[in-house]
Structure formats: C-alpha cells, structure tokens
Amino acid sequence: MISYLLKKLGYALFTLWGVVTLVFFLFYLMPGDPAQMMLGENQTMEQVAAVQKKYGLDQTLGKQYLYFINDLSPVSFHSDNADDFTHWDDRYSGSSIVKLGGYHVVIKTPYLRESFQKTGKQVSEVIGDTLPNTIVLAIASILIALFIGLALGVISALYRDSWIDKVIQVISTMGMSIPSFFSAIIAAYLFGYLWHEYTGLPMSGSLYEMDDYGEGIHLQLRNLVLPALVLGIRPLAVITQLMRNSLLEVLSQEYITTAYAKGLTTLQVIKRHAFKNALNPVVTAVSGWFASLLAGAVFVEYIFGWNGLGKEIVDALNTKDLPVITGAVLVIASLFILINIAVDVIYIKLDPRVKLDT
Incomplete structure (x- = not known):
C-alpha cells in the first residue's frame, strides 16, 4: 500500500507540474497586457512599469516561469536582496532550512501569489471564498445523480426490454448527449423565468446572498436546485446505463440462480447479493x-x-488574471488526483479480488 501511494504521489507531482506549465505558457499566448488591464485606460508608462516590476512581468518569459515554479514549489530558493523578486518576506509561509550564499533554501506552503485584478487579495483567499460553493454544488449534483440514477438503473434492469426500459434508455441517452451549458440555459429560462410563478426558483443566485436591506448574509438553498439538477443530468444518465448493464451481468451469474433456488424473492436477491456487486463500475464513474x-x-x-x-x-480568463487561473486549475487537478487515489482504495473494499498495482 505504501509503495503504491508513493508511486501515485510521484505521478501526481509530475501531472501537476505539466498542468501548471501548460497553463502558464498558454496564458502568454492570450492577447493583452495584464499590467495595463489592471490599471485601466488612464494609466501612465511609469504606472505600467511599476506594476510590471511588482509582479515580475518585466522579466523574460523564462525567468517568469522559473519564479512561478519557485513560488509554487514546497522547497524553494529565496534571496536576501530586497530588490530581488524572489526576496523572502511575509508573503510566504514557511521556514529557512539552510543558507547558500545570498539565498535561503526554504520549506513552505505553495504560494499562489496575489490576484492581478483583486488588488491586495491573495489567490488562496479567492479560492477559499469560492471553492466551498463549487464543492456544495458538485456534491448536490452527484447525490441527485446517484439516487435517481441507481433507482432508474435497477428498474431498467428488472424490466429489461419492456417499454419502461426503453423509455429510461431514451431519457438517459438524451441526458448524455445534451451539453451542460445548453441545458442550463433552457432550465434557467423555463423554470427560473417562464414558470417562476409556480416553481419559485430564481434564474440566478448563489448559496449565500445579502438581504435587500444589507443587514446580513443568508443561506439560499433554493438557488442550489436548478444548477445542481442541470449539472447532475449527465452523470445521472451515465450511472443509469452503468447500473443497468452491471446489474444484468450480475443477475446472470450462477450464485444468483442459487439464491433464487433457496426461495429468496427478487427484492431480497437484489438487496443481499446483486446490488453491492453491481456497484463497482458505478463507483469508478x-x-x-x-x-x-x-x-x-x-x-x-x-x-x-x-x-x-x-x-x-x-x-479571471476575461481579465487575464494568471495567478487565479493557475491556482484554480491547480486545486482542481489536485482534487481530481486525490479522488482517483481514494477510489482505488475504496475499490478494494468493495471487491477484494481487485489488487493495487504496486
């Protein structure tokens, strides 16, 4: 297990480095100067130069990339020179372990830098303010997809080749085919605007909103309904199909025939034997x-x-805010990797026949 996790960690670090490198260089292919976009239309050459110096944008592309990787790396090098962009100051959270010439070798938490557009606000703060909302939305979507998808998959398998099965198959195929942005527009228009009088659901809104009097921020769960449903449509369709096919395969096994021979009802067979064994592909999905x-x-x-x-x-893409873009992509990539590793371990619990590839 330990060797497996270390191997996965090595792959993860290499993947994250590739993601950060790709985002960094793609950013510089985008038109526009971040310094000018920060200052607006009435900037002077002196102001632009000062902003470029502050964020290291006056350096060559190669140096900017090395500085960027140095800030993200948990082991980094920082200068004693206050005029050097790598100067060690209160931006970083860590400690020096050794000094080499005019540089400190430092162990620190990755520094995601300061947002170009939200002056004085660290990217870690921006992510901390917004990531929980995205996680809540993703969890709500996957729960909707799981409960409805598993139920539809079981029903579809039990009524194989009937009109019920065919209707569920058509619906799930449509769910996989429709892009999320298109279904979001349709759902917002129909349920948030056209039928708002009956649904009571808004076209837009976040998890927390300030009241009309500015007296406080309140939880608005109704704002979660439409985005969660829309985001959950495609995984719901996939889970339905996977559960149906997996359950049909399990129900064809000899031990299921034996269970029926012992006098168990269909519900008991599904509950005690078939359902858990059919979950493996669903867990992966x-x-x-x-x-x-x-x-x-x-x-x-x-x-x-x-x-x-x-x-x-x-x-951030519209305003060419590289630190926010990179920080957000890095966090999402890290979560993706951690989730995949966790699923490999869960898979062992569900099916002892599966072995970790060490």
Missing part, C-alpha cells in the same frame, strides 16, 4: 464524474450566477 463536475461547473456556474470557482475562472 462517480469518482470520475465528481472530479469532472468540479471542472465542468464552469459554464453552469456562470449561467446561473453561482459564486463558485468555475465562475471565478471565467472572470
């Missing part, structure tokens, strides 16, 4: 979809005005 929902929530959050990490990424 849920893990992948949960991680994907964190990334795929971008369009859904933007359309519904949900104050999550996805909406923050879109805003």
Whole structure:
C-alpha cells in the first residue's frame, strides 16, 4: 500500500507540474497586457512599469516561469536582496532550512501569489471564498445523480426490454448527449423565468446572498436546485446505463440462480447479493464524474450566477488574471488526483479480488 501511494504521489507531482506549465505558457499566448488591464485606460508608462516590476512581468518569459515554479514549489530558493523578486518576506509561509550564499533554501506552503485584478487579495483567499460553493454544488449534483440514477438503473434492469426500459434508455441517452451549458440555459429560462410563478426558483443566485436591506448574509438553498439538477443530468444518465448493464451481468451469474433456488424473492436477491456487486463500475464513474463536475461547473456556474470557482475562472480568463487561473486549475487537478487515489482504495473494499498495482 505504501509503495503504491508513493508511486501515485510521484505521478501526481509530475501531472501537476505539466498542468501548471501548460497553463502558464498558454496564458502568454492570450492577447493583452495584464499590467495595463489592471490599471485601466488612464494609466501612465511609469504606472505600467511599476506594476510590471511588482509582479515580475518585466522579466523574460523564462525567468517568469522559473519564479512561478519557485513560488509554487514546497522547497524553494529565496534571496536576501530586497530588490530581488524572489526576496523572502511575509508573503510566504514557511521556514529557512539552510543558507547558500545570498539565498535561503526554504520549506513552505505553495504560494499562489496575489490576484492581478483583486488588488491586495491573495489567490488562496479567492479560492477559499469560492471553492466551498463549487464543492456544495458538485456534491448536490452527484447525490441527485446517484439516487435517481441507481433507482432508474435497477428498474431498467428488472424490466429489461419492456417499454419502461426503453423509455429510461431514451431519457438517459438524451441526458448524455445534451451539453451542460445548453441545458442550463433552457432550465434557467423555463423554470427560473417562464414558470417562476409556480416553481419559485430564481434564474440566478448563489448559496449565500445579502438581504435587500444589507443587514446580513443568508443561506439560499433554493438557488442550489436548478444548477445542481442541470449539472447532475449527465452523470445521472451515465450511472443509469452503468447500473443497468452491471446489474444484468450480475443477475446472470450462477450464485444468483442459487439464491433464487433457496426461495429468496427478487427484492431480497437484489438487496443481499446483486446490488453491492453491481456497484463497482458505478463507483469508478462517480469518482470520475465528481472530479469532472468540479471542472465542468464552469459554464453552469456562470449561467446561473453561482459564486463558485468555475465562475471565478471565467472572470479571471476575461481579465487575464494568471495567478487565479493557475491556482484554480491547480486545486482542481489536485482534487481530481486525490479522488482517483481514494477510489482505488475504496475499490478494494468493495471487491477484494481487485489488487493495487504496486
């Protein structure tokens, strides 16, 4: 187990380095100067130069990349020179372990830098404010997909080739085919605008909102309904199909025939034997979809005005806010990797025949 986790950790670090590198260089292919976008239309050359110096944008692309990796790395090098961009100061949280010439070798938490557009606000704060909302949305979506998808999958398998099965198959196929941004627009228009009088659901809104009098921030669970349903449509369709096919395969096994021969009812066979054994492919799908929902929530959050990490990424792309973009992508990639490792371990619990690849 330990060797497996260390191997996975090595792959994870290599993957994260690749993700950060790709995002960094793609960022510099985007048109526009971040310094000018920060200052607005009335900036002077001196102001632009000062902002570029502050954020290291006056350095060559190679140096900017090395500085960027140095800030993200848990082991980094920092100068004693206060004029050096790598100067060790209160931006970083860590401690020096050895001094080499004019540089300190430091162990620290990864520094995601300061947002270009939210002056004085650290990227870690931006992510801390928005990531919980995205996680709540993703959890709500996957729970909806799980409860409805598993139920539909079992019903579809039990009524194989009947009209019920065919209707469920058509619905699940449509669910997999429709893009989330399209279904989000349709749902917002129908349930949030056209039928708002009956549903009471808003077209947009976040988990917490300030009241009309500005006296406090209140939890608004009704704002969660539409984005969670829309985001859960595709995983729901996948889970339905997987559960149906997996359950049909399990029900064809000899031990199921033996269970029926012992006098067990269909409900008892499903509950005691078939259901758990049919869950393996579903668990794998849920893990992948949960991680994907964190990334795929971008369009859904933007359309519904949900104050999550996805909406923050879109805003950062529009304003060329590299630290926020990179920090958000890095967090999502890290969560994706951690979820996949956790699922491998859970898989062992569900099916002892599966062995970890060490």
